Amino acid sequence: MLKFQTSVRLSAVMPALILSALASTALHAAPLTVDSEKQKDLSITLYNQNLGLVRDVRSLPRINPGQTLYIRDVSHQIMSQTLQVENAGKILEQNLNNNLISVYALLNAYTGKTLQLARFNSVSGSETIIDSVLLSSDGNQALVEYQGRVETVPVNQQGWRFIFPSLPEGMQARPSLEIRSAGTPQSSDAVLTYLTSGLSWQMDYALVLNNKGDQLKLDGLATLINNTGVDFKNSKVLLMAGQVNQPPAPMLRQKTAMLMAESMADSGSPQAFQDYQLYKLPQRASLLNGQTKQVSLISSDTVAAEKSYHYAFQVYPTLDRQTYDQKPDIRISFINGQKEGLGFPLPAGTARVFSPDAEGLKHFIGSANIQNSSKGQKVNLPVGKAFDLTIKRQQTLFEKNYDSFLNGYELQLSNSSDQTKQIEITANFHQDWKVTESNQPYTRVNASQLRWTISLPAESSTQLKFKTELKSLQKKN
Template identity: 30%
Template structure:
């Protein structure tokens, strides 16, 4: 049976030339696939008896596709139809799950040139096919004509009866489907089997086109505690579907040797959302492995969200942090007065005592708070890195509106002008203003380069690191407060 496709007579004139190549033809009947050779065993997704997918953060997944297939004894080609369109063929491993060492893989080929009207025409470029025209006045078929395909670039150019035509009307009729053109991505393996009969075979391989990431939604309550929910977003752009798949997720930075991409088809994603029970978590080498509790379908070009976990009444603390220009020999007098706004931060401890204490994959945390009408309002977001149990979490949400400060350089003197050992003293006055109707505790952080000593301070300070000192100041409602300090700095 030949293959047929036709052009759109009524719509071709409306199409731009650049789109004619992809819009010109379509199939009017089901495709005819030539019968496989006698030694070829064909396996489709209908043979699938189990499917497990492990997805990594870095656009990488491990597929374990189990199928029940009858492979005769001896040497045969086995076609696995419906593998990932972005499979890494060099990673493929085929084995029998019930009869070890009975199958030996001799050769494998990955066919990813997928069947489309445009691709079919391209395969017949330079060859002669048939053209079936229709008499529009009588709606009857005219005699078949031979048409040599000259070009498929930005439209179709054919030679018919010694004349050149572009985008001819009618049906194209193809004698057969080219062997290297597939309706679905297909991995063909040449195997030698030492037994006969149906068996369960597992084809495992790495593929691009599958990825996941975590997102968090935090509801901030009046007592500063959080209700935290985590969602996992699964994305499939691998040019195949996955049905009833057991899905596991690996959090962590897996090292990969990056090669030049060979073929990447990105499609607009459909989206869906499902709820799930909390996943089980385990260690995998130096990474974390999450196993989703239920099997799911993941269609091609689909994005799906799955509930990862929820945690109620997570303890958090809000702080306002001021940070000024570093104190060093190069910018000491560049800004004698600075207007400062504090950064709003939420501090959390990832431990059981704080009602959390689980391995958190990296993602974006979006924080909401209810207004006086009880409506949830967005108040900021921050990125969360992979966070192990008992680690501290700092979320930066924005800048405070009602709290501010002014920092002035009151005095500056050089103690030693030796370029190899420059030493100076500087004095500052910082005036904090709290315009809120409630009290506020602020943290003032000064960054100091070189060897430094606080010689005088109107409030106690802590040495946070080799290059920073910090003051915690409590501001009464609708009030101002002043901090003064003098620092001696020795730098090179």
């Protein structure tokens, strides 16, 4: 009697255990899908070289051991080999599913298989549907077989359409990360960190030079570009200034990710990081796919500046019978110092210079590239050629001696403006040299440069005459 009751009890318990095991297996097998609606935080770092670092925090439910997790709304250009996943259990396997739905992808998937071909008759208003085998497709024409015949069918042409029986396994509307985890004991906030192409930024400066040419107003705009195929909404945005080799070293990626997670001041001022400069926008921003956004990054209303005129030429041990009629370069210069009105790192970018006329209307007067400029560095911007200044240069002497060459030059400098202007003349040498004669005081800048600084009163002209001796280059046996 006791054995019978035990058997009855076991018989009653067994279905429950089986159902429980089946439920557990089903739960284990059922994949989880997490999209951008589960996003809790987002940070992106943009580099100058078509590179971005994304730190994406997603809210996850408890993950069963071996359960597959699909994470959607990631960059279409993600570098999957750089993906790092935290707080999602031990990662057993991770895949990037980038087999996206398109007409051409479906045609490739169904090559050699049966599908339906529909043709609409515009005269009768009826549509004919037949079963056929897709033999091949080149994107414009498809070869199909039906009723023992092989025929061509236009792809994406009005009146024809393909009917596919089902969506091929693994094909999806948007890229996703597929992760298989050892499981988590409870819900968590997973952190995804990865590098991606399609993100970049560049710097553009607008400089307004006053009439005297001794002060300018500087506005620096950062242009952010997103071509990743996904939107980055309400994100912390950081900008890395400097040349970074791709791909960055793992340690650099880890430190960058850590720095992105840290709290930074909202002033927008740059912070030194690993020999680069890191800027943080003072407020969160949304950078949508295909969008180009401009944000103010640097500004100063009063920067001490200098406008100068420069002319340089080469001195060779050759005879030159030509006469050169040229204009000197206009150069706008400023020191990136605190007392001069700046004093913080300037990212490389294009500087466009404007200046007001007598009525206060601003006019564009030239542009130049600013290289990455650290504090205390001098920035030189050659923005154009001086209209009212003219330099005529010709060679007046050429003699060859035993071990040297004698060269003579004459420069006619003219200023047709109503203001005194100063011109810096530089002669560049490519072998040993010395000055034997000069009618203007000069400075030996270094082993290859000779320089004169000449002041020209309004509506005046003057001459620069000099002679040099160039040593012959000794040939090695």
